[in-house]
Amino acid sequence: MAPNALPQTLLSLLRPRLKEMLGTLRELTLLESPSLEKQPADRCCGFLANQWMLRGALVEILKQKQRGDHLRVVWPPSASRTPGQFLVLGHYDTVYPTGTLRRMPFRIASGRAFGPGTFDMKAGIVQALFALEALRQSKIPFRKRIVFLWTSDEEIGSESSRARIETDARRSDAVFVVEPSLGPRGLVKTSRKGIGEAQLIVHGRASHAGLAPEEGINAIHELAAQIARIERWNDLRRGVTINADRIEGGSRTNVIADHAKATLDLRAWRVSDMRALEKRFHSLKPIHRGAKLEIHGGFDRPPMERQYSAALFSRAKSLAKQMGFSLGETAAGGGSDGNFTAALGIPTLDGLGAVGDGAHSAHEHVLVKAMPQRAALLAALLATG
Numbered sequence: 059m060a061p062n063a064l065p066q067t068l069l070s071l072l073r074p075r076l077k078e079m080l081g082t083l084r085e086l087t088l089l090e091s092p093s094l095e096k097q098p099a100d101r102c103c104g105f106l107a108n109q110w111m112l113r114g115a116l117v118e119i120l121k122q123k124q125r126g127d128h129l130r131v132v133w134p135p136s137a138s139r140t141p142g143q144f145l146v147l148g149h150y151d152t153v154y155p156t157g158t159l160r161r162m163p164f165r166i167a168s169g170r171a172f173g174p175g176t177f178d179m180k181a182g183i184v185q186a187l188f189a190l191e192a193l194r195q196s197k198i199p200f201r202k203r204i205v206f207l208w209t210s211d212e213e214i215g216s217e218s219s220r221a222r223i224e225t226d227a228r229r230s231d232a233v234f235v236v237e238p239s240l241g242p243r244g245l246v247k248t249s250r251k252g253i254g255e256a257q258l259i260v261h262g263r264a265s266h267a268g269l270a271p272e273e274g275i276n277a278i279h280e281l282a283a284q285i286a287r288i289e290r291w292n293d294l295r296r297g298v299t300i301n302a303d304r305i306e307g308g309s310r311t312n313v314i315a316d317h318a319k320a321t322l323d324l325r326a327w328r329v330s331d332m333r334a335l336e337k338r339f340h341s342l343k344p345i346h347r348g349a350k351l352e353i354h355g356g357f358d359r360p361p362m363e364r365q366y367s368a369a370l371f372s373r374a375k376s377l378a379k380q381m382g383f384s385l386g387e388t389a390a391g392g393g394s395d396g397n398f399t400a401a402l403g404i405p406t407l408d409g410l411g412a413v414g415d416g417a418h419s420a421h422e423h424v425l426v427k428a429m430p431q432r433a434a435l436l437a438a439l440l441a442t443g
Contacts, residue, residue, distance in 0.1 A: 064198070065380040065438045071192045072430035072437075079188055079429050080171060082109065086150075086180045087164045087173040091126065093151040093214045099126025102150055106208055109187055113194070115206075125218045126151060126210030130226075133190060133204045142202035144440055145230040145404075147223065147395055148182050148237065148411065149212035150175075153418050162420055170414070170423040181424040182236030182411025183208060188430075189437035198441050202231065212395055215358060220398060227399040232370060234439060235396040236411035244428060245388040246374065247409035248367035251297060252332045253393040254324035254357030256339055258284060260307070261350040264316035274314025278307045280349040281318040284342065288322070291338060297327035297391075298335060324357060325391060329401070332357045359393040360401035362408065367400070370407040370439070377438040383431060410436055 091102035103119060106129050111117050116135040120128040129150075152175035154162070164173035171181070186206060193200070205226050209219035216223065227233055239245055260281045265274030285302050292299055300322055307318025326332045336356045344351055371387050378385035388409070396408040413432065414424035 062380060064196070064441060065377050065434065067196055068192050068437045068441070069381050069431065069434040071195055072188060072434045075188055075191070076426065076430050079184055079433070080166065080426065082187065083171060083176065083181055083184045084164050086184060087176055088159065090154065090156050090159060090174065091150050091152055091210070092155050093125070093153070093211055095156055096124065096126055098156055099151060099210050103127045103129050103208070103210065106150060106183065110206070113187070113190060115190070120222060122210065122218050128210055128219055128222060129208040130222070131206040131208075133206070134200055143230045144202050144204050144443060145226050145233045145399070146186050146204060146206045146436070146440070147233055147235045147399065148179055148186070149209045149395065150180065150183060151210045151213050152178070153213050166426065169426050171426055172421070172423040174422060176424050177238050177412050177414040177422045178417035179237050179411050181414070181429060182238065185411065185429055185433040186236050186436060189433045189440065192434065192437045193441055202443060204440055205230070209395065216395055216398070219395070223395050223398055224402060227402055227404045230404055232443060233396065233399040233404050233406040234410050234436060235394055235406065235408040236436065237394045237396070237408055238411045238417060239409045239413050240388045240390065242413065242425070243386055244413035244432065245386045245409065246371060246407060247390045247396075248371050248387040248407070249327065249364040249389040250362040250393050250397055250408065251325040251327055251391050252329070252357050252361035252397065253359045254332075254355065256322045256324055256353065256355040258320045258322065258342070259352035259354070260284070260318045261352070262314065262316045262318070263348060265314040267312045267314055271314060275316070275346060275348040276314050277318040277349065278315040280344060280346045281305070281307060281320055283345040284351070285320060287345070291335065296331060297325070298331050299323070299325045300335070326357075327361055327389070328363065329361055332361060359397040362397045362400040362406060364389070366403065366405055367407050370405050373442070374407060374435060374439055377442065378435055381431065381434060385435070
């Protein structure tokens with residue numbers, strides 16, 4: 059088969075499979091899989107394992123004590139004889155608790171498939187499953203082994219999956235993340251902000267607010283002064299943002315507060331800005347005499363800088379053009395597991411999953427007609443690398 063004929067061939071194989079893709083998406087959506095509920099998450103993982111085993115893939119369930127199990131799938135099964143590796147990465151956990159389907163049922167209407175987790179990101183997993191089927195059907199020789207890694211805790215920070223993600227990423231020549239695309243044009247994500255959380259804790263000294271205010275050290279006043287200082291660190295032009303999102307402190311209105319705490323959201327586009335911001339946080343000094351500070355936390359997802367996506371995006375854009383549609387790119391303020399792989403220097407392209415809208419909301423949905431197209435794009439990327 060001529061290389062430039064492959065993308066169209068894959069698309070022609072996948073378009074007639076749309077009904078089956080939607081059926082699989084329905085089954086997967088009906089298996090609610092909240093990040094914080096292990097048993098339902100494990101049921102969803104088991105369903106996915108069966109789907110990949112039915113296709114003849116080598117399947118490994120990575121057992122977890124506290125969170126849902128992770129799923130690692132290898133193709134071809136005799137992968138030890140295949141040089142090189144691609145990693146296809148995603149998560150099956152959702153932000154919705156068990157029972158959400160009662161008020162937010164899976165349904166198809168006006169060319170959209172609605173339901174909890176359809177867009178973020180179960181449709182992306184379905185598209186990857188059918189992308190593999192199309193590659194098998196086309197009988198294209200696999201140049202590299204493909205590892206599909208489906209994790210259970212991305213929505214809550216990837217604590218149990220990060221080590222596994224980074225291990226497979228280090229073995230890979232490229233990483234394709236099937237997180238949702240952005241907007242109705244299905245923009246892929248070539249950069250993402252690094253994300254972190256910091257806690258600023260202030261210790262003061264309690265005293266009677268009326269009888270002896272001069273003997274107290276007001277932790278809330280100190281915290282307010284520190285937040286005013288930190289607010290000036292925001293640099294929207296560079297994409298550096300610090301937001302105080304939760305504050306607590308004090309005990310009673312007639313007691314000088316001896317403790318206060320703020321939790322802050324940290325974001326930055328560049329690794330250099332991330333490191334500079336962490337350094338500034340941990341260099342904070344008290345403003346009020348006698349106050350003491352504790353600073354904890356920092357960035358837990360480094361930025362995904364565009365330099366690690368540019369070449370893959372160029373190839374994806376060319377393949378899309380051969381299929382008859384245009385592919386654009388965007389920068390995203392939120393993070394994904396692709397942040398981890400790009401931070402290792404591994405070429406990473408994100409947002410290759412579903413086209414739709416409403417992630418984490420009551421109107422979450424995917425555009426049905428885009429599913430074969432997105433599956434074909436992923437298949438073509440895996441076949442031509």
